[in-house]
Amino acid sequence: MSVLVTGGAGYIGSHMVWELLDHGEEVVVLDRLSTGFDWAVAGAATLVVGDIADQELVENVIREHEVDSIIHFAGSIIVPESVSDPLGYYLNNTVKSRSLIESAVRCGVRHFIFSSTAAVYGSPKHFPVGEDTELRPESPYGTSKMMTELMLRDCAAAYDFDYTVLRYFNVSGADPEQRTGQSTKGATHLIKVACETATGKRPHMEVFGTDYDTPDGTCVRDYIHVSDLVNAHYLALKRMRNGKGSLVANCGYGNGYSVLEVINAVKDVAQKDFEVRVSGRRPGDAVAIVAEAERCRQELDWKPRFDDLNTIVEHALNWENKLARRNRE
Structure with missing residues (x-):
């Protein structure tokens, strides 16, 4: 039996592959390499280049590799881009996910883990945000993810199929062993952008909005280390294999940091100052959102190892320096 990781050549997906391999799993990656990199996929995994909407390809992969579980990362993730290109986001994140889910059901895949997002909550009025908070996405990105969550819920009710939805807060950092990290060109993740600026890859960075109703006027987010995140996925896989059924859970630490606090941490x-410019608000950005993650800790027996902003930043900076060396070679 093996695990199929869609989007496994990307940032979070490549970390997931290492996590699975570290636990002795057989892994096959399906990625069209639109934003991911073939070199980011661990050598012990099988890489298939293709689209999750190619059902003939997906079903051949499932049968050939005896896939019993799918961990689904493939999709588009930039909130402002989703506002300007909603149809593209509904295609990549919703329509194609439907095709993947159908292939899973047809081929008898029992377990499905979905990469969702805190954007399904919009800008909640109370913190921390629990899983039972009303879903009120404020961007096509958030809505596209919510729609896939609903499809999974309905499929689990109709078929011999269970799922775990993990709603990510802000994923950051890099593998502590520096085997992989955030490598996307033109990335918009705050810590990635700040680290690129600190290492001279960008001449300056921008802060989008300083007039929000927060202590320093900038947006507040809950930052989770990517290694802790993928560990939660592995524990979710174990939980489903042990017959404990479907689950929706937040993945965050419950600590909120503003944009300016993160920049100062970087x-x-x-140990370097860099230029920070102030721009207007971006469309679709929530004001503040912090996770209530007790369900993840209790249901999965999840014990985060890297719940520290400076540690997250240190690992991200180490990866930026490694990328710089790699690009010079």
Whole structure:
């Protein structure tokens, strides 16, 4: 039996592959390499280049590799881009996910883990945000993910199929062993952008909005280390294989940091100042969102190892330096 990781050549997906291999799993990756990199896929995994909407390809892969579980990362993830290209986001995140789910059901795949997002909550009025909070996405990105969550719920009710939806808060950092990290060109993740600026890859960075109703006027987010996140996925897989059924859970630490606090942390860890410019608000950005993650801890017996902003930043900076060396070679 093996695990199929869609989007396994991307940032989170490549970490997931290492996590699975570290636990002795057989892994096959399906990625069209639109934003991912073939070199980011661990050598012990099988890489198939293709689209999750190609049902003939997907079903051949499932049968050939005896896939019993799918961990689904493939999709588009930039909130402002979703506002300007909603149809593209509904295609990549919803329509194609439907095709993948159908292939899973047809081929008898029992377990499905879906990469969802805190964007399904929009800008909630109370913190921390629990899983039972009303879903009120404020961007096509958030809505496209919510729609896939609903499809999974309905399929689990109709077929011999269970699922785990993990709603990510802000994923950051890199593999502590520096085997993989965030490598996307033009990435918009705050810590990635700040680290690129600190290492001279960008001449400056921008802060989008300083007039929000927060202590320092900038948006507040809950930052989770990517290694802790993928560990939650592995524990979710174990839980489903043990017959405990479907689950929806937040993945965050419950700590909120503003944009300016994160930038200052990067400056402190890098021991370097850099230019920060202020711009207007971006469309679709929630004001503040922090996770209530007790369900993840209790249901999965999840014990985060890297719940520290400076540690997250340090690992991200280490990866930026490794990328710089790799690009010079």
